[in-house]
Amino acid sequence: MVRRPATETQITHAGRLWLYMLGGLIVLFLILPSLLVIPLSFSDSRYLAFPPPGWSTRWYEAYFSAVEWRDATVMSFNAATLTMIISTALGTLAAYGMNTSHSRFARIAYAAFMLPLIIPGILIAIGIFLLYAHLGLNNTLTGIVLAHSVMAIPLVVITVASSLKSYDMNQEMAARSLGASRPWAFLTVTLPQIKVSVISAALLAFITSLDEVVISLFIAGGDKATLTRRMFNALRDEIDPTIAAISTLLILMSVVLLGLTQMLQRTPVTRPTTEAPNAAAKN
Amino acid sequence: MTTTSLPEPVIGREPQAREALNAAALRKQVRSEATALSALSLPGLLLIGAIALAPIAWLFWLSFRGKSGFTLEHYERLLHPAYILTLQTTFELSFLVTAICIALGYPLAYLISQVGPRLATMLMLLVLFPVWTSLLVRCYAWLVLLQRRGVVNTWLQDMGLIEAPLRLMHNFTGTAIGMVHIMLPFMVLPLYATMRSINRDYMRAAANLGASPVRAFWQVFVPLSLPGLFAGIIIVFVLCLGFYVTPALLGGGRVMMWSMQIERNVTYHSDWGAASALGVVLLAMTLGIIWGVGRLIGFDRIIGGR
Numbered sequence: 182m183v184r185r186p187a188t189e190t191q192i193t194h195a196g197r198l199w200l201y202m203l204g205g206l207i208v209l210f211l212i213l214p215s216l217l218v219i220p221l222s223f224s225d226s227r228y229l230a231f232p233p234p235g236w237s238t239r240w241y242e243a244y245f246s247a248v249e250w251r252d253a254t255v256m257s258f259n260a261a262t263l264t265m266i267i268s269t270a271l272g273t274l275a276a277y278g279m280n281t282s283h284s285r286f287a288r289i290a291y292a293a294f295m296l297p298l299i300i301p302g303i304l305i306a307i308g309i310f311l312l313y314a315h316l317g318l319n320n321t322l323t324g325i326v327l328a329h330s331v332m333a334i335p336l337v338v339i340t341v342a343s344s345l346k347s348y349d350m351n352q353e354m355a356a357r358s359l360g361a362s363r364p365w366a367f368l369t370v371t372l373p374q375i376k377v378s379v380i381s382a383a384l385l386a387f388i389t390s391l392d393e394v395v396i397s398l399f400i401a402g403g404d405k406a407t408l409t410r411r412m413f414n415a416l417r418d419e420i421d422p423t424i425a426a427i428s429t430l431l432i433l434m435s436v437v438l439l440g441l442t443q444m445l446q447r448t449p450v451t452r453p454t455t456e457a458p459n460a461a462a463k464n
Numbered sequence: 465m466t467t468t469s470l471p472e473p474v475i476g477r478e479p480q481a482r483e484a485l486n487a488a489a490l491r492k493q494v495r496s497e498a499t500a501l502s503a504l505s506l507p508g509l510l511l512i513g514a515i516a517l518a519p520i521a522w523l524f525w526l527s528f529r530g531k532s533g534f535t536l537e538h539y540e541r542l543l544h545p546a547y548i549l550t551l552q553t554t555f556e557l558s559f560l561v562t563a564i565c566i567a568l569g570y571p572l573a574y575l576i577s578q579v580g581p582r583l584a585t586m587l588m589l590l591v592l593f594p595v596w597t598s599l600l601v602r603c604y605a606w607l608v609l610l611q612r613r614g615v616v617n618t619w620l621q622d623m624g625l626i627e628a629p630l631r632l633m634h635n636f637t638g639t640a641i642g643m644v645h646i647m648l649p650f651m652v653l654p655l656y657a658t659m660r661s662i663n664r665d666y667m668r669a670a671a672n673l674g675a676s677p678v679r680a681f682w683q684v685f686v687p688l689s690l691p692g693l694f695a696g697i698i699i700v701f702v703l704c705l706g707f708y709v710t711p712a713l714l715g716g717g718r719v720m721m722w723s724m725q726i727e728r729n730v731t732y733h734s735d736w737g738a739a740s741a742l743g744v745v746l747l748a749m750t751l752g753i754i755w756g757v758g759r760l761i762g763f764d765r766i767i768g769g770r
Contacts, residue, residue, distance in 0.1 A: 188578065188667065188677070192677045200571060200574070200575055201575065203571050203572075203575075204571060204572050204575035204576075204587075207568050207571065207572045207648075208572070208587065208590050208591070210568070210645070210648075211590065211591060211593070211594050211645070211648060211649070212590055212593055212594065214602065214605035214606060214609055214645065215593075215594065215597050215601060215602055215605050217605060217608070217609065217615065218601065218604065218605050218608065221608060228613065229608045229611070229614070230613070230615075230618070231615045231618070271507050271508040271511065272508060274504045274505070274507065274508070275504060275505035275507075275508040275509070277501075277504060278501045278502055278503065278504025278505045279501075279502070279504075279505050281501050282497075282498040282499075282501035282502045283498065284498040284499070284501075284502050286499075286502045287498075287501075287502055287505070290502065290505045290509060293509055293512065293513075294505070294508065294509070294512065296512065296516070296517065297512060297516050299702070299750065299751070299754060300516070300520065300747060300750070301705065301706025301723065301743075301746050301747065301750055302706060302708065302723075303706055303708045303723040303726050303727060303743070303746075304520060304523070304706070304726070304743040304746060304747055305516050305519075305520070307523070307726060307727075307730050307739060307740075307743065308516065308519030308520045308522070308523055308743075309515060309516070309519055310730065311519050311522060311523065311736070312515070312518070312519040312522070327511065327515050328515060330511060330515075331511060331512050331515045331516045334508050334511065334512060335512075338508070388596060391598070392598045392599055392600075394599060394600060394708075394709050395708050395709060398727075399730075409598070409600055412600045412604075413600060413709070413713070416600065416603065416604060416607065416713050417712070417713065420604075420607055420608060420611065424604050425604070425608070428598070428600075428601040428604055428605070431597070431598045431601050432597055432598075432601060435593070435596040435597045435598065436593070436596075438596060439589070439592060439593060439596040443589065
């Protein structure tokens with residue numbers, strides 16, 4: 182096995198053992214730090230030694246019994262859910278419109294949608310802070326949801342637009358030639374076929390809002406503080422083990438969400454055979 | 465949405481004129497439909513414009529405004545040694561992090577592009593896992609690991625490699641480690657996407673023509689992977705320039721990044737003139753770099769890299 186050539190240039194598996202080891206180490210560097218937080222969250226000590234001297238669930242109790250952590254969690258989940266709904270709707274609509282119209286405006290619009298990803302977050306954050314100070318939207322759920330939607334819409338547009346690129350619009354034409362209106366054709370023919378990417382985009386929007394830090398630091402204060410804002414302030418002061426418990430729960434959620442998107446992508450999507458070669462070429 | 469009814473066909477007249485009129489009507493309808501479809505992107509665009517872009521235009525205006533109208537004083541103040549030092553730190557850190565990300569990301573992306581599809585999918589999941597993990601969770605993990613009595617110091621002491629605990633966080637080193645950890649996936653993703661699309665036959669051809677494996681790698685594979693590498697460099701470098709969270713937490717106030725100066729001017733001094741001038745400079749640097757490299761390799765590759 183190890184003597185078999187692994188590449189077109191006849192390097193054997195044994196000859197690139199170093200590459201496998203290096204790759205393994207880099208992957209460990211990527212995932213191990215986050216995973217190490219999980220056993221630490223069950224430590225019974227205030228000092229985060231590894232391995233923990235004893236086991237307990239006291240940090241989970243501390244998290245679930247503290248009103249301010251609970252309020253912040255509820256706030257974050259409310260904001261993330263609303264952000265997910267708004268940005269998925271607006272982003273999908275925009276991706277569909279830009280993909281089907283092929284106009285020059287659509288190309289410019291696509292570039293404009295990418296701006297929130299390109300502009301440094303801190304600049305967007307102080308801009309929104311300034312705007313909200315005049316509109317009275319600082320420390321409101323509305324304000325947080327609108328700001329988070331701005332950050333999530335570009336990701337929805339990218340995700341949905343990339344799946345629309347390989348989708349054959351003639352199917353919708355066929356539906357319309359049989360009497361369906363454009364919105365009806367979209368809902369009954371196109372949407373079911375791109376639903377995997379729409380759901381992935383929605384999950385991505387949800388996690389974007391839940392994880393957003395910089396903007397929340399400025400606009401989500403007082404009793405509307407989000408989980409990330411409270412965590413950030415707690416981290417700046419001291420290394421409180423309660424955060425290990427919260428982190429473990431957040432990691433669990435990331436794993437579930439990421440797993441969900443992967444499972445969805447595996448589900449075979451039925452496509453008419455005639456469009457396959459073209460779609461592949463376009464990619 | 466517009467009606468789907470076709471334009472009234474023109475009948476009578478000469479056949480040629482009839483055709484021309486019909487074609488013109490059809491073209492007009494296609495255009496109006498394209499306009500209507502483009503309008504679907506307006507709600508999203510308006511939201512982004514109103515919430516994100518308009519305030520930035522406002523900051524731009526504020527950066528040129530003093531007590532008595534137009535002024536450049538906010539920009540002149542940026543020449544102060546403290547700001548110059550911040551700029552230097554920001555660039556040093558961004559270059560260092562980008563360089564380490566290349567050193568770690570290239571081998572990893574190469575490895576993933578070479579293994580079988582099932583292992584590649586699994587490795588990509590492991591690369592994506594940090595991206596889906598909260599930024600704060602990852603910063604917290606590094607704070608725990610790099611503390612004075614943290615895991616890294618304890619292990620290094622137990623192995624007898626060091627006598628006294630090293631200062632690993634609340635300084636340049638800790639910030640760089642944390643930032644590499646956050647940025648590495650953004651290097652691997654575009655690199656892997658490019659490497660996967662490299663035709664394996666080129667390597668076979670190089671070997672056939674007598675190139676050693678090392679030479680085939682450097683003369684065939686590496687040049688073909690450059691677009692992905694450039695995309696990764698640009699994403700990582702630009703994100704580093706404006707990065708706030710990780711330097712603020714792992715730097716412990718001792719590593720002053722450009723973005724932290726902006727935050728400080730707003731929160732502590734309510735000095736919008738200085739904050740917006742700093743912001744405009746940051747934005748100009750970011751857009752300048754993206755524009756420059758975009759001219760070099762094409763904008764689609766940068767955006768498509770994610």
